[in-house]
Each structure stands twice: as C-alpha cells, then as structure tokens.
Amino acid sequence: MNRDNIVIEAHGLTKRFGTFTATDHITLSVCEGEIFGFLGANGAGKTTAMRMLCGLSKPTAGTARVAGYDVATEAEKVKRNIGYMSQKFSLYDDLTVAENLRLFGGIYGMKRSEVKAKTRDVLVELDMVATLNQRVAALPLGWKQKLAFSLAVFHEPKIVFLDEPTGGVDPVTRRRFWELIYRAADRGVTVFVTTHYMDEAEYCDRVSIMVDGQIRALDTPARLKETYHAASMYDVFYALARTARRGE
C-alpha cells in the first residue's frame, strides 16, 4: 500500500433524485493498493455513491477524483483506469466464458493474441479451464462471481470497484473470492468494495459505514472496534445501522 498516493478522493459528494437524497455529502480518500470496505445497510446509498465514483452517474453536488480524473467532467478518462463489478455481475449470459473475456479485453484495446494468453492464465488461476467454451448462463453462481471479478480486472486497471460481489453464496466460496481480491491488492490494485458481510469487513484495510446516505464512521476495523467498544465489526455496524431512519 502506498499511503502517499491517493487514488480515490471524494469531497461532499451528493446525489439527489428529486427530493430524495441518496448520497449525502460523503468525503473520503483511498490510497493506492488499499482494500477499502464500503459498508452500509440496504438503501444507505452505497451503490449510488459507487456509481458516481465509476462515472456512471453524475453527482448533484460535490466533487470526486478517481485515478486523478474528475468523475463529473472526465468520466471517460476515469473509465479507462478502473474496473467495475456490479451487483448484477453483468456478464453476457448468452456468450461463453472465453467470449465474455474477449469482448471486454477487446473493448479496452487488447490484442487478440494478448487476450488469448491472458484468458488461459485467468482460467487457470480460477481453476475454471474446463468452462472455457461454456455459456455463462450454465455456470453456478459462485463461478459467475469469480468470472465477473476477473473480467473487472482483466485489462489490469489501477482501481477496481466491487458492488456486493459475494451476495448469495456460501462462506467457503466467499473466502475463495476474497483470496482473489487479496491477490489483486498484492499486485497493487486498489480495491473499493461494498459488502453486507461483517467477516468480510474484517479483511479490509479500512472501512467506512454509511447510514442514511452519510458516512458515520471511517477507520481501520481495529480502531473502529476500539472506538465503539465492540467485540466485532458486526457490533460496530449494528450500533450505527440501527440509528437509520430510512429503510429499504
């Protein structure tokens, strides 16, 4: 982790839909190579904030810079430097594993030979070589998630955004998924991840907890537990999240 090099930086980032403020003046910064956990209950505004950071949604107020570029005015430059895995793990169901990788490799301007070599490496790493020519629709959920992650980092971005990447799978599968995240972080990739699982929160270098569109706490898991006199991240989260006024 390189503490001097800040790659994600938000100041008063706000998104309003009509009278509803989904994300309310959030301020944070993330260093290069850090695994940043972005926590919050359902409807706290995590996804909205993440979509703004990815250049998918224009902020109503405030500014944010990702990889050195302004997300509002230089969204396309931001996109060149990031990977994104959405909640819906947006793979093309009707394409095969290889075709999905080739498509996204191609979009980022990778050469065909390069894509081919990389595809092999990735599938070996995921232990999914046999699925090369299988349609994504036929894969189990856990495999789809691993694949979606690999797709997000396929073009070797500096930063990767993961929106609830491990929803709906068993703890073993989740653990394996996190191994992929660690490996990416070891390569110097900054990981910005939202999650519901408090055990996953413990794996992060730092976490923030969002309630009602605002960041209520931001620190390392250890220090947060200290501040809130809690035994686990679960207790920290519970202490904060129950003050929430808006539900889902």
Next chain:
Amino acid sequence: MIVPMSLLYLVEKEFKQMMRNIILPLVFLILPLAMMNVVPRLLTQEVRHVRFVVVDNDHSTSSEQLVHKISASPYFDLVAAVGTGSEGLAQIESGDADLVLQIAPRFEREMVRTGRADISLQANAVDGTKSGLGASYAAQIINAFAAEIAGEQGAATRAEILSSRFLYNVNLDYKTFMIPALMGMVLVLIVGFLPALNIVGEKERGTIEQINVTPVGKVEFILSKLIPYWTVGLVLLLYCMVMAHIAHDVSPRGSVLSILLFATLFLLVISSLGLFVSNFSDTTQQASLVMFFFLMVFMLMSGMLTPVTSMPAWAQTISLFNPFRWFMEAMRAVYIKGSGVSDLLRPLLCLGTMALVLFPAAVLSYRKQS
C-alpha cells in the same frame, strides 16, 4: 477513418447473440419465405364475384341480353331477380347481395327511339373498393353493350378516337405491385423492432452497466448495434429478391444497386430510430409499444395498402416524414417502372435527411452517465 478494434469485438458480440437466440434465426428464415411465397398469392384487391340482384322493369330482349352479359362476366354473380327495388335493397340489407341493378321500364324502346336509356345501380358502399370497382365494371359492361348495339347498327364507336393504355404493369397484376412493398414490410418488421429491444434489453439485464463503465465510445457503441441489423436487413432483402424471382418471376426492371442504395439508407434510418427509442425506454414493454405505434403508422400511412394520394392533406403531410413511404416508393419505382436513382431524387433526399438526423440522435440519446 481508422476503425477502432473495439468496434470489431462489439459487432462480433452482437452477431453471436443474435444467432444464438432460439427464435431469431428461425424468424429470419421463415418470415421472408412466407412473405414472398404465401402472402402474394393471397393478395388481391381484385374485385370478383360481386353479388348482384336485378330488378328488370322492362323484360325486353335487350334488357335480358344485358343481364346475361353482366352475369356472364367473372366479376359478377347473379343472386336473384326480384320484382321491386325495395326487395333488392332487402337483399343488400341481409348481406346476400352487394349491388342492385335496376333497369327502367321501356329501356329497349327508349334506346331504339332516342338513343338514350336509363339504368340505376345501387351499391353497398360499406366496402369502398368493392362498391367503387363493382359499379365501375358494371358501367363498363353496360357501355360496351351499348357500343355493341351501335356496331350492329353499323356505326363506328367512339372508342376508335379515344384509346387508353396501361403502362409498366401492363396486365394490372396485383402481385407485381405488392411484392416490392412486402419486401419493405419484412425489413420493417425485423429491423424495425429488434434494435428497439436491444439496448433496453441490456438495461433490464444490467449488462449495459458493464459496457458503460468501460471507455468505449458512444459512436462505436451505437455503430456496433447498428451494423448487425443493417447487415441482416440487406441479406434478408437479397433473400426476398431471389425468392420473388423464383416464385413469381418478379425481378427489378431497374438496377439492383439502386435498390441496395435505398435499402442502406432506409435500414440506417429505421434502426437508428429503434435505438433512439430503446435509449429512452425503461422496459422492453415500453420500447415495444412505442415501436408498435411507429411501425403501424409507417405501414398504414405509407401507401403500401392504400394510396397516399387518397389520404387527406394533413395525412399526406405526415407521410412526408415516413421513411417507409419513401423506401417503398423507391422500391416500387425501381421494380415496376425501372426508375433509376436520378428519377428518385425526392425519396433519396428524404431518406438521406432522416438518416442524417436520426443517427446522431441515436448516438446522443445514449447516455453513459446518468
């Protein structure tokens, strides 16, 4: 212009998705087959078997000859001979007859004496085509009958001064007229709907997010959606043309190249419109409904089934903005009359303008950042 590599990958993806759909390739294969082989055999606006009732108040040799002449023609079937006009009307009322022919008393005597005689026709006008053409055919037969009598009397007929000739579709064959339009309809049904469902489908499935988060260019993205439909459209058109040739021996009198030019423009216009609608829709249902509206307007206000010149002025004005109208006019002109591009500058200009407006509209309406 250097074609970015990513465009190739995107186009490849669209083609694969299209061909992997269970239903699409089947529709590509069968729809043109049905439209070129089956539909033209059904299509006829020819009016035959107009059912008529005769009220012969004269009962002379001439009147009987005339009735015989009409009922012998393939256009008319004599249903009944009744005594009074009101009985004839009753037949129309009950739906048993379309036309009542009433011959005036002393028809024969008047004709011999003064050269003038009266016949009245009453037609069920609920069906405009049937009544219009039925009455017109009946009048023709009656006039021919009059001329025949004149001929018997040794007189020359006026027909020798006045003659008429049908151009292009000399045999007045309805198939010749409809086949180029049916080709257009195949393109409208396929290339009109599919692009409209494409982007909105990616929205519903969530895959569009994954594309939006990449640095892919807007023009590239829209082009990658457009090129496959455009290709499919041209291939289907050629497929239709080959089948029309085999099944009906209908081939364009003009050049195939000019057909391809108009098809290229038309496909660009219609798929751009579909993508534009798709960009604005939240759900497939919405996109389908909006396109349904557009395509119905395109088809029904194009002159495909009923002539544009018969429409009220305001409707004719609307049809100026109907790309299908121009494409079909061009298709028919090239097919039937052998017109060249230089004869068809108006359709060319209109389609070209629409393409110049709609393609940028499709690109600009695609938003990568909400």
Next chain:
Amino acid sequence: MKQFSAFLLKEFRHMGRDWRTLLILVVMPVVMVLLFGYAITTEVTQTRTAVLDPTHDYLTRRITDRIAANPFFELTATCASAEEVDALFREGRIDLAVVFAPELASAKAADASAVVQLLIDGSEPNQAAVRQGYAMQVIQEELLTASVASGEPVTDVSAQIPLINVSTRMLYNPQGKSAYNFVPAVIGMILLLLCTLMSSISIVREKENGTMEVLLASPLSPAVIIAAKLVPYFVVGMVNLLSILCLAHFVMGVPVEGSLVAFLALSVLYIGVALALGLLISTLVSTQLAAMLLSMLMIVPTMYLSGLVFQLDAMPLPAQAVSTIIPARWFMDGARRLMIQGVEVRHLFTNFMVLGAELLVLFGLSVLLFKKRLE
C-alpha cells in the same frame, strides 16, 4: 378469493407504478384510430395528370380545361414531349397522361385511330382501373358535347351511338366516406395487436425475472394466477375500446346503427381472445424479445387475412379457409355490420360462436401448456 384479489391488486399496482407505459397504452390507440381512420381509404380521389398537347386547338383546349376543372384530376404538368411524360411517370409525379395526336379537331372518325390517348400508370391495378374508367367517361362526354356545341360533329356517327345513362348510388355511406368502413377494421387491428403484445410481454417478463416461480409457489391454481395477470390488461383493453368508440362516434361521426350492447359484447369477447393469444405465446417462449416478435408477427395475418383491405372472397380457397380462424376477421366483419349497416344481432351468430370457441380453446390450451411446464 381474498388471495385472488391480493394478486389482482399487485398487478394493478405494477401497472400504476409504470405510469409512462400506462400513458402510452391509453393514449396510443386513440391517436392511431384518429390517424388511420381518416388516412386509410381506397377511394381514388386525386389523379395527378399531365397533358401533352402539341396542337393547342379548340377541342384539345376544351378537354384540357374540362380536366383541369374536374376535382378528380389534378393537372400537374403540361408537357412538350413524350420524353417529358415518360420522366414524370418514372419519377412517380403523375398517375395519368392525356396525349393528343396532332390535329384532333379536324380528324375524321373513319381514318382517325386513337387521336386521344390516355396513358395510365398501371403500378397499382385498382387505382389504374378506376382512373381509366373515369377519365374515359369524362373525355367521351366532352367529345360528345363539343361536337354538339360546335355543330360540327367530331365523328359523323357520335350522335347515333346509344348512350346508356348509368346512375350510381352508394348505400349506407353515400359520400363514400371510407372512415365508415375502416374505423371498425382499425379498431379490430389495434385491439388485437395491443392486447396480445401487452399480455404476452408482461407474463414473460415475470418469467425472465424469476418472479413467476414465486407466484406459482403460492397455493393458488395456475388458472387463477393467469387470470389475475390478465385482468388489468383486460381493463386497459376496455378503456381503449371505450375511448376509441367515443372518438369514432363523436369526433369522426361513425354511426352505431345496430345494437350498442351487441357491439360491446362482441368487443369484450374479442379482447378476451387477444389476451388469450398473448397468454398462449407467453407459454411458448421464454424471453421478452421472442414474445414481442411473435406478437408482432400477428400483424401479417391480421393485415392480410382479415378482410381489412384485401377481399377475402377473391382469395384462393385455402386462404379463405385459413381466414376463418383469424379472430380479426370475425370482429371486423361483425363490427362493420353492427356499426354501419345496423343488422340485427341474430345475423352475427357465427361471429359470436367463432370468437367464443377461440377464447375457450386458446385459454384452455394455455392453461394446459402452463401446467405441463410445471410438472
């Protein structure tokens, strides 16, 4: 029953939330009827005419003036050469050309062969036939009156030719207003396609989203679930029907000569058939795209085999046989007869029977297929 109404409420809520779609559903049919009711007409009202007159003598000018004054013709061009006429035809700018041979007025019948020639664009056969008939009649009359007026007969014999005066009267629809004829047909077309499209897509969408599984896991029978899905669209169909009917009657002046109750009953049955058709499609396919495509392909038989524009009795027998299962045929026929001719309900027995039978068969088949998929 309580569960059923809960389901129903859910369906209505879905629809209410998606107000954009609802707006489209309610407004679109009205706009379509307004557009098509006036625009679809087979009447030949305008014949763009060119005249090629090399002599400009008394008679040719008389005929030209006569054509210019007749509202049926629109004198669009006066050409100087045959090439010019030809080009106008190829560009599609004229439908008819009147070509005079030199020295028409002085021509004698005996040696004159075709001194006035009509050229008619035969592309569209019916229009061409009507135009030919009318133009011939107008010019013949003019030749005749001209000969009488000038005292010098154009032909020595014209006065002797017996002229049968044919007076034609159009019944029910005396002005030949095609709106009368096409409005019931347009209503039939729009209702069928719209209802089929709505119901097929909305059911398949639940399949795509996986929410159908949830519904099926409930203790309600499939038939009830299906019914709950269809009821809101039935309501939309009825709203469309009534708005179209009001529009047609009060704005476009289409009469409702026969029984309004019978017309509504026929329409209800017809909307039911359309929804059942959509339902059947939804049991056959699994994606919205496919549902949409199949629903749209209904356009083809509905346009060509219903008697909308094309005469059914002129079609080959197999086609006529197929047309008997096209629901639009029976609705259009019934609606035309009820609205415009005002026939008594007993004459529509077949229409009601066929639509009723189709409703039962389509719905029954769908429920069967639906159950089969569950097993």
